[in-house]
Amino acid sequence: MAYVRFHGRNREKWWNHKESYERYDYLYAEEELAQWVPRIMDLSRQSGTVYVSMNNHYRGQSVVNARMIREMIRAAGGRVL
Numbered sequence: 222m223a224y225v226r227f228h229g230r231n232r233e234k235w236w237n238h239k240e241s242y243e244r245y246d247y248l249y250a251e252e253e254l255a256q257w258v259p260r261i262m263d264l265s266r267q268s269g270t271v272y273v274s275m276n277n278h279y280r281g282q283s284v285v286n287a288r289m290i291r292e293m294i295r296a297a298g299g300r301v302l
Contacts, residue, residue: 231245
């Protein structure tokens with residue numbers, strides 16, 4: 222089994238924030254997620270099962286990004302539950 226967790230790339234607010242949720246205020250662009258699809262597919266071939274978790278949850282961004290990467294993996298021929 223393999224596990225990939227996305228926290229967001231909000232460098233500006235990661236260490237310099239008032240509230241902890243500010244760290245996760247990030248919406249991945251399609252290009253950023255697309256870079257991960259081959260890696261996730263490789264992990265799947267090696268381990269059989271890959272869990273992908275989105276933790277950039279501020280304002281529901283994790284849901285948007287989870288749906289995006291799910292469709293990208295499907296388009297690449299991956300099996301998604």
